[in-house]
Amino acid sequence: MIEISHVSKTFTAKENNVAAVKDVSLSIEDGKVYGIIGYSGAGKSTLVRCINFLEKPDSGSITLSGFGTVTARDGKLYYTAEGDSSETVLSEKKLRSLRSGIGMIFQHFNLLERNTVYENVAYTLQYSGMKKDEIRKRVLEMLDLVDLRDKIASYPSELSGGQKQRVAIARALANNPKILLSDEATSALDPQATASILSLLRDLNKRLGLTIVLITHEMAVVKEICERVAVMEDGAVVEEGLVYDIFADPVQPITRKFVESSNGMGNLQKLIEQNESLLDKSRNSVLLRCLYGRDAVGDALISEVSRKYAVNMNIVLANVEMLQGSPLGELVVSITGDSGNIDAAIAYMRNSNVKVEVIADARMA
Amino acid sequence: MPEWLENLMPNVASYMDKFGESLSATFQMFLISGLFTFLFGGVFGILLTVTRRGGIMENPVIYQIVDKVTNIFRSIPFIILLIFLIPFTRLITGTAIGVRGAIVPLIFGATPFFTRQVEAALAGVDPGKVEAATAMGSGKAGIIFRVYLHEAVPELIRAVTITSISLIGLTTMAGAVGAGGIGSFAINYGQNLHHQDIVNVCVIVLLIFVSLVQSIGNALAKRTTNHSLFQKKY
Ligand SMILES: Nc1ncnc2c1ncn2[C@@H]1O[C@H](COP(=O)(O)OP(=O)(O)OP(=O)(O)O)[C@@H](O)[C@H]1O
Ligand SMILES: [Mg+2]
Numbered sequence: 106m107i108e109i110s111h112v113s114k115t116f117t118a119k120e121n122n123v124a125a126v127k128d129v130s131l132s133i134e135d136g137k138v139y140g141i142i143g144y145s146g147a148g149k150s151t152l153v154r155c156i157n158f159l160e161k162p163d164s165g166s167i168t169l170s171g172f173g174t175v176t177a178r179d180g181k182l183y184y185t186a187e188g189d190s191s192e193t194v195l196s197e198k199k200l201r202s203l204r205s206g207i208g209m210i211f212q213h214f215n216l217l218e219r220n221t222v223y224e225n226v227a228y229t230l231q232y233s234g235m236k237k238d239e240i241r242k243r244v245l246e247m248l249d250l251v252d253l254r255d256k257i258a259s260y261p262s263e264l265s266g267g268q269k270q271r272v273a274i275a276r277a278l279a280n281n282p283k284i285l286l287s288d289e290a291t292s293a294l295d296p297q298a299t300a301s302i303l304s305l306l307r308d309l310n311k312r313l314g315l316t317i318v319l320i321t322h323e324m325a326v327v328k329e330i331c332e333r334v335a336v337m338e339d340g341a342v343v344e345e346g347l348v349y350d351i352f353a354d355p356v357q358p359i360t361r362k363f364v365e366s367s368n369g370m371g372n373l374q375k376l377i378e379q380n381e382s383l384l385d386k387s388r389n390s391v392l393l394r395c396l397y398g399r400d401a402v403g404d405a406l407i408s409e410v411s412r413k414y415a416v417n418m419n420i421v422l423a424n425v426e427m428l429q430g431s432p433l434g435e436l437v438v439s440i441t442g443d444s445g446n447i448d449a450a451i452a453y454m455r456n457s458n459v460k461v462e463v464i465a466d467a468r469m470a
Numbered sequence: 471m472p473e474w475l476e477n478l479m480p481n482v483a484s485y486m487d488k489f490g491e492s493l494s495a496t497f498q499m500f501l502i503s504g505l506f507t508f509l510f511g512g513v514f515g516i517l518l519t520v521t522r523r524g525g526i527m528e529n530p531v532i533y534q535i536v537d538k539v540t541n542i543f544r545s546i547p548f549i550i551l552l553i554f555l556i557p558f559t560r561l562i563t564g565t566a567i568g569v570r571g572a573i574v575p576l577i578f579g580a581t582p583f584f585t586r587q588v589e590a591a592l593a594g595v596d597p598g599k600v601e602a603a604t605a606m607g608s609g610k611a612g613i614i615f616r617v618y619l620h621e622a623v624p625e626l627i628r629a630v631t632i633t634s635i636s637l638i639g640l641t642t643m644a645g646a647v648g649a650g651g652i653g654s655f656a657i658n659y660g661q662n663l664h665h666q667d668i669v670n671v672c673v674i675v676l677l678i679f680v681s682l683v684q685s686i687g688n689a690l691a692k693r694t695t696n697h698s699l700f701q702k703k704y
Binding site: 159197201217220224229257273277 | 596
């Protein structure tokens with residue numbers, strides 16, 4: 106469990122202060138893939154860097170199961186052991202042991218350019234008192250895990266972006282951390298490499314029970330591997346929940362934007378503007394957005410409803426997402442017919458576990 | 471010395487002993503002062519890197535002191551520095567003349583230059599690498615040696631190369647004020663006695679030496695860019 110509690114961080118510059126993280130509290134369960142999404146400058150990196158204290162929070166505390174609690178106060182960090190209540194100043198040694206238990210990967214890989222793949226992966230193992238043959242065994246194990254054994258003697262400059270990130274993952278996991286922080290790890294990669302890194306991360310999460318905290322600005326990435334997601338805006342977490350629920354029912358405008366950007370529904374507004382015939386004012390015409398999930402079937406419902414209520418239903422846009430193995434369907438339909446029948450049809454759909462939202466209504470015009 | 475060479479530069483031939491002595495004096499000055507310059511400049515360059523704002527051991531006081539002292543000594547012309555340091559040199563080495571007298575001013579003349587070179591080389595190391603090492607729980611020493619110095623090797627080699635070349639220049643200047651070496655040989659036996667061949671030979675010897683340093687430096691820097699110096703086998 107990673108328990109982030111009331112963490113704040115302000116950067117003080119000469120002219121203006123930037124409140125990068127404002128009173129954020131989150132708990133991240135062990136063995137889960139947790140997404141943090143937000144636009145540039147939202148404070149995602151700052152928040153995640155507070156977890157391994159690359160950034161010193163101004164206030165708040167971080168609790169890591171198996172380690173203890175670190176509290177920031179008056180520019181200092183204090184440590185409380187698990188199940189203990191006495192507080193001591195966090196020592197350099199303790200801080201380093203905390204960091205050893207948390208792996209981290211970055212957008213630009215940050216590999217050591219003059220070291221071979223082997224030496225990069227062995228970074229945390231060398232000078233740690235580990236025997237040479239043990240180090241070798243561990244490095245080979247890690248390289249097998251990321252499928253790069255044949256590149257053992259290569260230098261980073263000889264690798265593709267995707268391969269570099271694999272080396273970075275192997276390096277980050279070499280001394281067996283339980284947590285992996287990923288700061289835009291796929292942002293510099295092409296779609297194919299992105300997909301392969303994401304599936305590697307999912308695999309590591311499953312096989313090693315690794316907890317992954319993943320920063321991204323792409324909802325597609327969240328959709329792909331996260332179970333929960335926190336949406337950050339302007340230093341604060343504005344929405345948090347299961348990815349499925351966030352997609353099914355985004356509350357904040359920014360969350361809606363992210364969801365729409367990932368599923369093509371963002372084009373809806375443009376479509377309506379360009380295509381006035383969608384909304385035929387001469388007839389009773391209503392544009393609906395229907396969301397249906399695990400316990401409803403959308404397309405079948407359309408034909409059922411149109412027969413039952415003698416209304417005409419045209420599908421304008423359709424989209425089905427698979428989120429954590431559950432389908433989430435979205436339909437935009439234009440419905441025409443007798444005004445009373447339209448209302449009855451909508452009511453019927455709402456009763457069948459379909460979330461219906463009226464986007465435009467020609468009858469009101 | 472073969473006969474044709476003797477005919478080509480008769481004066482060099484007759485002062486061969488002096489010439490040999492001068493060469494050896496220059497090498498001694500170069501090697502000893504180089505050793506200390508690289509040591510001190512390296513330490514100061516690292517100090518500037520780690521103590522600057524946002525550095526891994528941020529410390530404004532140490533940074534300001536090293537920075538200012540470096541600047542002061544950099545801005546004093548070497549000839550002035552030679553004279554200025556005479557009392558101090560006497561205190562340290564017991565004499566202000568000869569090779570021993572030249573070492574101290576040479577170190578003072580070259581160290582600030584090398585310090586800045588090292589600082590620039592280390593500043594070229596991507597902060598992301600330092601951050602990654604920090605995140606892995608690496609300590610200060612680990613970050614200095616395994617990240618900063620190790621990643622900057624090609625740049626450090628370039629720094630050593632150009633500092634060496636400028637140090638050779640400084641040794642000849644020190645020679646002009648009585649330190650001996652190839653510089654004073656060129657002046658005292660070449661220029662003053664109107665033996666142009668001696669001056670020419672001094673120029674050629676220096677040229678060869680500088681080119682040698684430069685090409686070894688370039689080759690090593692190239693070889694170590696994105697690569698270890700030696701082949702690794704696994
Ligand atoms: N070291 C720093 N000094 C001053 N301001 C900083 C520093 N680091 C971040 N900030 C500021 O804090 C805010 C949050 O930055 P942060 O890097 O956490 O955003 P982010 O969500 O990760 O953005 P991105 O998607 O661009 O990486 C920004 O306004 C940024 O300018
Ligand atoms: Mg960021």
